[in-house]
Amino acid sequence: SAVISQKPSRDICQRGTSLTIQCQVDSQVTMMFWYRQQPGQSLTLIATANQGSEATYESGFVIDKFPISRPNLTFSTLTVSNMSPEDSSIYLCSVVWDGGYEQYFGPGTRLTVT
């Protein structure tokens, strides 16, 4: 089965700084998504990463705070900008392969903002 990896796996950052999270898949995928999971909570969709165009953001999430890139069919980045302690969460990418309907998730990036 295909492998989905995320870098970094975890990080501790100071408020006001930015962190870029990478999601790499070892085969081409149709769709890529970014989620946030706050401690003890369910997953919340941040945005759909669109290849070659701007990401589609869900209500409550904006491009200035969470810029997303997807330069090709196997790679995407999510940046958490101007971080505050409220951004402390696990950030997960998920993918959908062509012809499928189910999502497959990466291992997540645990972010702590101090």
Place this chain on the structure above:
Amino acid sequence: LAKTTQPISMDSYEGQEVNITCSHNNIATNDYITWYQQFPSQGPRFIIQGYKTKVTNEVASLFIPADRKSSTLSLPRVSLSDTAVYYCLVGAFTGNQFYFGTGTSLTVIP
């Protein structure tokens, strides 16, 4: 927008069948129903997906009534390793809308 409701937690003894129900009263015509399993410090893992009636795979069954306003995940003969959080997801890729339920924390007791 399809929102989902699940029980917060459930306990079960090893070897028993576990049924977890998810309510999704506002499900749309093109929405699929998908269940995921999540262990601590891991990403969710796909379990099963369906549109209507019954779907079965090697790990679970999914029952969906005709009105599709609810669904039930059935785990046969659970073991301790099935202790996890189970999420119900309702959505359609064309709408790019995915709403995870609150999740059900299943604890399997020896």
